Amino acid sequence: MPxxxxxxxxxxxxxxxxxxxxxxxxxxxxxxxxxxxxxxEESARVIVVxxxxxxxxxxxxxxxxxxxxxxxxxxxxxxxxxLQASIDQAERRAN
Numbered sequence: 001m002p003x004x005x006x007x008x009x010x011x012x013x014x015x016x017x018x019x020x021x022x023x024x025x026x027x028x029x030x031x032x033x034x035x036x037x038x039x040x041e042e043s044a045r046v047i048v049v050x051x052x053x054x055x056x057x058x059x060x061x062x063x064x065x066x067x068x069x070x071x072x073x074x075x076x077x078x079x080x081x082x083l084q085a086s087i088d089q090a091e092r093r094a095n
């Protein structure tokens with residue numbers, strides 16, 4: 001499934017949400033970093049990266065997420081849901 005990044009700008013605040021769905025591979029992580037950097041440079045908005053719609057994160061994409069988290073004004077959320085889904089899937093396979 002291809003990666004989709006959807007930008008939503010809150011009208012009543014300086015918040016931008018980047019919702020990521022599909023599979024996040026290394027190249028997609030680099031694109032996500034560039035998109036977030038562009039938004040910050042153009043608007044100085046607070047950015048939330050919502051990963052709850054991901055089905056898969058490639059281990060090589062993880063450094064991009066860490067770099068995003070290290071930037072001021074960027075918050076990465078939604079990994080808890082993906083982690084729980086992975087645990088549930090592993091448990092179903094074991095039974």
